[in-house]
Amino acid sequence: NAGVMQNPRHLVRRRGQEARLRCSPMKGHSHVYWYRQLPEEGLKFMVYLQKENIIDESGMPKERFSAEFPKEGPSILRIQQVVRGDSAAYFCASSPTQRGASYEQYFGPGTRLTVT
Protein backbone atom coordinates (compact mmCIF):
# COMPACT_ATOMS: atom_id res chain seq x y z
CA ASN A 1 0.00 0.00 0.00
CA ALA A 2 1.79 3.09 -1.24
CA GLY A 3 1.84 6.02 1.11
CA VAL A 4 0.71 9.55 0.36
CA MET A 5 2.32 10.74 -2.86
CA GLN A 6 3.12 14.31 -3.76
CA ASN A 7 4.60 15.75 -6.88
CA PRO A 8 6.63 17.48 -7.81
CA ARG A 9 9.00 17.22 -4.86
CA HIS A 10 10.68 20.50 -5.81
CA LEU A 11 9.18 23.29 -7.85
CA VAL A 12 10.80 26.53 -8.91
CA ARG A 13 8.66 29.33 -10.26
CA ARG A 14 9.33 32.94 -11.17
CA ARG A 15 7.20 35.65 -9.65
CA GLY A 16 3.86 35.89 -11.43
CA GLN A 17 3.78 32.30 -12.64
CA GLU A 18 1.36 29.60 -11.51
CA ALA A 19 2.25 26.68 -9.27
CA ARG A 20 0.33 23.40 -9.28
CA LEU A 21 0.97 20.92 -6.51
CA ARG A 22 -0.47 17.43 -6.63
CA CYS A 23 -1.35 14.99 -3.90
CA SER A 24 -2.51 11.40 -4.20
CA PRO A 25 -3.85 10.10 -0.88
CA MET A 26 -3.22 6.65 0.49
CA LYS A 27 -5.38 3.92 -0.98
CA GLY A 28 -8.72 3.86 0.80
CA HIS A 29 -8.37 7.41 2.13
CA SER A 30 -11.00 9.90 1.10
CA HIS A 31 -9.92 12.92 3.13
CA VAL A 32 -7.10 15.24 2.10
CA TYR A 33 -5.53 18.12 4.01
CA TRP A 34 -3.03 20.68 2.81
CA TYR A 35 -0.54 22.40 5.11
CA ARG A 36 2.12 25.03 4.55
CA GLN A 37 5.39 25.05 6.43
CA LEU A 38 7.75 27.99 6.32
CA PRO A 39 11.42 27.36 7.19
CA GLU A 40 11.90 26.80 10.93
CA GLU A 41 8.17 27.09 11.54
CA GLY A 42 5.22 24.83 12.28
CA LEU A 43 2.53 23.35 10.07
CA LYS A 44 -0.18 25.80 9.13
CA PHE A 45 -3.50 24.33 8.09
CA MET A 46 -4.74 25.52 4.72
CA VAL A 47 -7.63 23.41 3.47
CA TYR A 48 -9.51 20.16 4.09
CA LEU A 49 -11.20 18.35 1.22
CA GLN A 50 -13.17 15.24 0.51
CA LYS A 51 -13.85 13.98 -2.98
CA GLU A 52 -15.50 16.82 -4.94
CA ASN A 53 -16.06 18.84 -1.76
CA ILE A 54 -14.17 21.53 0.10
CA ILE A 55 -14.98 20.97 3.76
CA ASP A 56 -12.89 23.68 5.39
CA GLU A 57 -10.78 26.29 3.64
CA SER A 58 -10.44 28.65 6.57
CA GLY A 59 -6.64 28.52 6.44
CA MET A 60 -6.28 29.36 2.80
CA PRO A 61 -5.61 32.90 1.57
CA LYS A 62 -8.69 34.31 -0.15
CA GLU A 63 -6.80 35.35 -3.26
CA ARG A 64 -4.54 33.41 -5.63
CA PHE A 65 -4.94 30.08 -3.80
CA SER A 66 -7.40 27.34 -4.70
CA ALA A 67 -7.71 23.62 -4.07
CA GLU A 68 -9.69 20.79 -5.51
CA PHE A 69 -10.09 17.05 -5.06
CA PRO A 70 -11.91 15.71 -8.10
CA LYS A 71 -13.78 12.43 -8.30
CA GLU A 72 -10.92 10.98 -10.30
CA GLY A 73 -7.28 11.90 -9.92
CA PRO A 74 -5.16 13.65 -7.32
CA SER A 75 -5.95 16.63 -5.17
CA ILE A 76 -4.44 19.82 -6.56
CA LEU A 77 -3.35 22.95 -4.74
CA ARG A 78 -3.06 25.82 -7.17
CA ILE A 79 -1.27 29.08 -6.52
CA GLN A 80 -1.68 31.77 -9.12
CA GLN A 81 0.69 34.69 -9.66
CA VAL A 82 3.18 33.42 -7.12
CA VAL A 83 5.16 35.84 -4.96
CA ARG A 84 8.37 35.30 -3.00
CA GLY A 85 6.39 34.91 0.22
CA ASP A 86 4.79 31.75 -1.21
CA SER A 87 8.14 29.96 -0.98
CA ALA A 88 7.60 27.15 1.52
CA ALA A 89 7.13 23.42 1.88
CA TYR A 90 3.58 22.34 1.14
CA PHE A 91 2.53 19.09 2.76
CA CYS A 92 -0.49 17.03 1.97
CA ALA A 93 -1.94 14.52 4.45
CA SER A 94 -4.70 11.98 4.07
CA SER A 95 -6.93 10.12 6.47
CA PRO A 96 -9.53 7.39 6.18
CA THR A 97 -13.25 7.98 6.15
CA GLN A 98 -14.45 9.43 9.42
CA ARG A 99 -17.26 6.96 9.66
CA GLY A 100 -14.74 4.66 11.24
CA ALA A 101 -13.69 7.43 13.59
CA SER A 102 -10.16 7.14 12.29
CA TYR A 103 -8.53 10.48 12.55
CA GLU A 104 -4.93 9.56 11.83
CA GLN A 105 -3.37 11.77 9.21
CA TYR A 106 -0.48 10.47 7.17
CA PHE A 107 1.75 12.96 5.45
CA GLY A 108 3.25 12.99 2.01
CA PRO A 109 6.91 13.94 1.39
CA GLY A 110 5.99 17.53 0.63
CA THR A 111 6.57 19.86 -2.29
CA ARG A 112 9.21 22.51 -1.77
CA LEU A 113 8.21 25.59 -3.71
CA THR A 114 10.82 28.22 -4.44
CA VAL A 115 9.76 31.49 -6.02
CA THR A 116 12.58 33.42 -7.63
Add this chain to the structure above:
Amino acid sequence: GENVEQHPSTLSVQEGDSAVIKCTYSDSASNYFPWYKQELGKRPQLIIDIRSNVGEKKDQRIAVTLNKTAKHFSLHITETQPEDSAVYFCAARGNDMRFGAGTRLTVKP
Protein backbone atom coordinates in the same frame (compact mmCIF):
# COMPACT_ATOMS: atom_id res chain seq x y z
CA GLY B 1 -11.71 27.14 16.04
CA GLU B 2 -9.06 25.17 17.84
CA ASN B 3 -5.91 26.88 19.13
CA VAL B 4 -2.94 24.76 20.20
CA GLU B 5 0.01 26.09 22.18
CA GLN B 6 3.22 24.09 22.55
CA HIS B 7 6.14 24.51 24.94
CA PRO B 8 9.07 24.68 24.99
CA SER B 9 10.06 25.77 21.50
CA THR B 10 13.53 24.28 21.96
CA LEU B 11 14.72 21.58 24.32
CA SER B 12 18.21 20.23 24.80
CA VAL B 13 18.90 17.14 26.90
CA GLN B 14 21.78 14.75 27.51
CA GLU B 15 21.54 11.28 26.07
CA GLY B 16 19.74 9.01 28.52
CA ASP B 17 17.75 11.82 30.14
CA SER B 18 14.00 12.28 29.75
CA ALA B 19 12.32 14.93 27.63
CA VAL B 20 8.85 16.37 28.19
CA ILE B 21 6.91 18.53 25.75
CA LYS B 22 3.62 20.12 26.75
CA CYS B 23 0.63 21.34 24.77
CA THR B 24 -2.61 23.07 25.63
CA TYR B 25 -5.72 23.31 23.51
CA SER B 26 -8.77 25.53 23.56
CA ASP B 27 -11.63 23.56 22.02
CA SER B 28 -13.31 21.34 24.62
CA ALA B 29 -14.81 19.31 21.76
CA SER B 30 -11.35 18.11 20.66
CA ASN B 31 -11.11 14.36 21.08
CA TYR B 32 -7.99 13.22 19.28
CA PHE B 33 -4.41 14.25 20.05
CA PRO B 34 -1.56 13.01 17.85
CA TRP B 35 2.15 13.70 18.07
CA TYR B 36 4.39 13.95 15.05
CA LYS B 37 8.15 13.80 14.66
CA GLN B 38 9.77 15.68 11.80
CA GLU B 39 13.42 15.22 10.92
CA LEU B 40 15.20 17.84 8.87
CA GLY B 41 13.90 17.91 5.32
CA LYS B 42 11.50 15.04 5.92
CA ARG B 43 7.76 14.64 6.29
CA PRO B 44 6.04 14.66 9.71
CA GLN B 45 5.67 11.10 10.99
CA LEU B 46 2.95 10.07 13.42
CA ILE B 47 4.67 8.61 16.49
CA ILE B 48 1.86 8.26 19.01
CA ASP B 49 -1.69 9.46 19.52
CA ILE B 50 -4.31 9.47 22.23
CA ARG B 51 -8.07 9.79 22.23
CA SER B 52 -10.11 11.67 24.78
CA ASN B 53 -11.45 8.54 26.47
CA VAL B 54 -7.94 7.60 27.61
CA GLY B 55 -5.71 9.39 30.10
CA GLU B 56 -2.37 7.86 29.22
CA LYS B 57 -0.80 5.77 26.49
CA LYS B 58 2.66 4.29 26.26
CA ASP B 59 4.71 2.82 23.44
CA GLN B 60 8.18 1.71 24.49
CA ARG B 61 10.13 4.88 25.37
CA ILE B 62 7.33 7.23 24.37
CA ALA B 63 4.27 8.07 26.45
CA VAL B 64 1.52 10.63 26.15
CA THR B 65 -0.75 11.90 28.92
CA LEU B 66 -4.00 13.81 28.57
CA ASN B 67 -5.79 15.99 31.11
CA LYS B 68 -9.15 16.86 29.61
CA THR B 69 -10.21 19.04 32.51
CA ALA B 70 -7.17 21.26 32.17
CA LYS B 71 -7.09 20.86 28.38
CA HIS B 72 -3.46 19.89 28.21
CA PHE B 73 -1.49 16.91 27.00
CA SER B 74 2.15 16.00 27.13
CA LEU B 75 4.73 13.86 25.35
CA HIS B 76 7.31 12.05 27.45
CA ILE B 77 10.40 10.47 25.95
CA THR B 78 12.55 8.41 28.31
CA GLU B 79 16.14 7.25 27.84
CA THR B 80 16.62 9.69 25.00
CA GLN B 81 18.98 8.84 22.16
CA PRO B 82 20.67 11.09 19.59
CA GLU B 83 18.30 9.78 16.92
CA ASP B 84 15.41 11.27 18.89
CA SER B 85 16.70 14.70 17.81
CA ALA B 86 14.00 16.26 15.62
CA VAL B 87 11.14 18.72 15.71
CA TYR B 88 8.07 17.39 17.50
CA PHE B 89 4.57 18.70 16.82
CA CYS B 90 1.47 18.17 18.89
CA ALA B 91 -1.98 18.50 17.37
CA ALA B 92 -5.58 18.52 18.52
CA ARG B 93 -8.61 17.58 16.53
CA GLY B 94 -12.16 18.73 17.11
CA ASN B 95 -13.91 19.81 13.95
CA ASP B 96 -10.52 20.18 12.33
CA MET B 97 -6.89 19.46 13.13
CA ARG B 98 -4.63 22.19 14.45
CA PHE B 99 -0.92 21.87 15.15
CA GLY B 100 1.32 23.39 17.75
CA ALA B 101 4.30 25.45 16.63
CA GLY B 102 6.74 22.63 17.28
CA THR B 103 9.57 21.80 19.71
CA ARG B 104 13.10 21.35 18.46
CA LEU B 105 14.58 18.57 20.57
CA THR B 106 18.35 18.09 20.61
CA VAL B 107 19.80 15.06 22.35
CA LYS B 108 23.50 15.49 23.07
CA PRO B 109 25.60 12.34 23.09
